[in-house]
Amino acid sequence: MMYGWLWRHLPGPAWVRATTVLIAAFVVLTVCFLWVFPAVAPLMPFNNTTVGGSS
Amino acid sequence: MTGPVQAATGRRTAAPRSADGRAHRLATTAMGVVGELMITLGALLLAFVVWQLWWTDVEGDRAQAAIVDELDWVPVPTTSATPVAQPRTDASPALAEPEHAVTFATLYVPRWGAEYVRPISQGVDRAGVLDPLGIGHYPGTAMPGDVGNFAVSGHRTTYGKPFNLVADLAVGDPLVVRTADDWFVYRVTSTEIVGPRDVQVIAPVPGDPAAVPTERLITLTTCHPMYSARERFIVHGVLDYWLAGQDSFPPEITGGA
Numbered sequence: 001m002m003y004g005w006l007w008r009h010l011p012g013p014a015w016v017r018a019t020t021v022l023i024a025a026f027v028v029l030t031v032c033f034l035w036v037f038p039a040v041a042p043l044m045p046f047n048n049t050t051v052g053g054s055s
Numbered sequence: 056m057t058g059p060v061q062a063a064t065g066r067r068t069a070a071p072r073s074a075d076g077r078a079h080r081l082a083t084t085a086m087g088v089v090g091e092l093m094i095t096l097g098a099l100l101l102a103f104v105v106w107q108l109w110w111t112d113v114e115g116d117r118a119q120a121a122i123v124d125e126l127d128w129v130p131v132p133t134t135s136a137t138p139v140a141q142p143r144t145d146a147s148p149a150l151a152e153p154e155h156a157v158t159f160a161t162l163y164v165p166r167w168g169a170e171y172v173r174p175i176s177q178g179v180d181r182a183g184v185l186d187p188l189g190i191g192h193y194p195g196t197a198m199p200g201d202v203g204n205f206a207v208s209g210h211r212t213t214y215g216k217p218f219n220l221v222a223d224l225a226v227g228d229p230l231v232v233r234t235a236d237d238w239f240v241y242r243v244t245s246t247e248i249v250g251p252r253d254v255q256v257i258a259p260v261p262g263d264p265a266a267v268p269t270e271r272l273i274t275l276t277t278c279h280p281m282y283s284a285r286e287r288f289i290v291h292g293v294l295d296y297w298l299a300g301q302d303s304f305p306p307e308i309t310g311g312a
Contacts, residue, residue: 001087029102037106042182046284 107213111186115215119189122158122174128233129301131163131172132309140303142296147200147237152192153177156184159192160199162207162217163231163308166224173217175232179208186210189217193257196274199232199239200297203268206257211277211288218277221246221288229307230273230292240305241273241292248279249287256289270294 010017041047153159160175177192178184184191190209197203209217230241249256256276259268271294279288298305 001084002091032099032102033106033110037103040103041107047181 111213112215115186115189115210115213118187119173119215119217122188123161123172126158126161126174128161128235131304140298140300142298144294144296147239147297149201150198150234152194152198155194156188158188159234161233162190163233164224164228165231165307166228167220169310173209175207186214189215196257197259197271199234200237200271200294202271203259204257204261204272204274205232206274206276208276211279212282218275221275221277221290224290229295229305230275231305231308232273236299236301238298238303238305240295240297240307242295243290243292245291247289247291249289251284251287253287256287261291
């Protein structure tokens with residue numbers, strides 16, 4: 001649905017659209033790895049190890 | 056709605072559309088969007104697992120190796136060398152506890168590989184020390200060589216996993232701590248698995264917080280089982296000897312013993 005809409009509205013031939021989508025996915029993953037996941041990790045229950053501090 | 060308008064909006068069929076048909080298509084679209092959002096969420100969760108179990112190790116290994124490099128201490132010779140200094144068992148120079156997150160020592164564990172060397176920094180909070188810097192020293196416990204218990208903590212999995220192979224340690228294995236001035240060679244005396252709240256393992260006399268220490272001990276603490284924080288794996292050791300000086304090396308880590 002929304003990805004279909006995105007695909008229809010991307011410019012260029014199929015291979016250009018595919019490249020655009022791949023680059024966008026890479027950027028999203030990079031942002032997640034460098035900023036989002038490090039910020040979210042301390043909130044995860046399996047990362048709650050602090051009584052004596054070890055893990 | 057009148058017939059001609061419905062005919063103009065209906066693309067797949069020329070049959071007259073009712074208000075019910077429009078609602079049906081709207082619901083189908085909504086379901087499709089929700090489905091795609093859930094697929095996206097699943098992909099992001101998978102990416103998070105990859106980040107936690109793999110990428111934190113990549114970053115941790117790189118960061119901890121860089122910290123050891125930045126200390127700029129005399130490199131350990133790769134060939135076996137006779138230590139210049141004599142092994143000593145008398146009192147070593149007292150060290151003051153450094154500021155929080157300051158790296159003041161390195162740990163060599165031959166059992167974990169000839170290449171194994173990790174920084175030890177002050178503090179055991181995850182955000183400030185254990186995640187970015189590797190091994191942490193419990194504030195208030197003894198410093199290397201002191202009478203008492205030099206207690207350190209480290210990750211067993213993720214974030215560079217400095218204590219990943221802790222279960223491989225056997226009684227008698229050397230744990231070599233290097234400070235800016237000296238070397239301290241401890242030997243493993245026992246291992247145990249305790250609950251997360253059994254903090255008496257890092258007492259000056261492990262298991263007896265009220266006792267006055269007479270021995271020079273080391274304690275490693277890490278998680279157990281792997282990928283869980285349900286219990287703690289504890290390694291106790293006692294000082295075998297220490298070496299004065301940066302240019303003498305314990306035979307334990309140069310292949311001489």
